[in-house]
Amino acid sequence: MKNVITPFKIGDKIKVITGKQKGLIGTISFINHKKEQISLEDLLPRVISRKSPQSGESKEVKIQALIHVSNVMLWDKNTNACSRIGYKMVEGQKRRYFKKSGNFI
Numbered sequence: 001m002k003n004v005i006t007p008f009k010i011g012d013k014i015k016v017i018t019g020k021q022k023g024l025i026g027t028i029s030f031i032n033h034k035k036e037q038i039s040l041e042d043l044l045p046r047v048i049s050r051k052s053p054q055s056g057e058s059k060e061v062k063i064q065a066l067i068h069v070s071n072v073m074l075w076d077k078n079t080n081a082c083s084r085i086g087y088k089m090v091e092g093q094k095r096r097y098f099k100k101s102g103n104f105i
Helices: none
Strands: 013-016 025-032 037-040 046-051 058-063 072-076 081-083 085-090 093-098
Touching: 013 037
Parallel strands: none
Antiparallel strands: 013 025, 013 072, 025 037, 046 058, 072 081, 085 093
C-alpha cells in the first residue's frame, strides 16, 4: 500500500455523507493515511463483546470507529453546506478553498 495524500487535516470539520452515521458533522481527530481512514471526535463508538481467556466472562468494549475518506466531505461553516475542495496559489502558498462558495479554509 502507498500513502495517499488526502485533502483533510486534523481539526477540520467534516460531514459524513454515507453509511450509518450519515448526516453527522464532526471534527477530525485522527487520520490513517495508509488505509485512507479518519476518526471523528463526535462519532458514536462501536460496542463489541470480548471474552476474557482466564474467567470466560464477556465484557463490552467500546472502539472508536474509522470512516473511509470517500464517505465524508469538508463542511463550510459560512454557508452551512459541504463542498469539494480545490487548491489555489495565494502569495506563493498553496491554499485550500471550497469549490461551491470560493471561501478559503
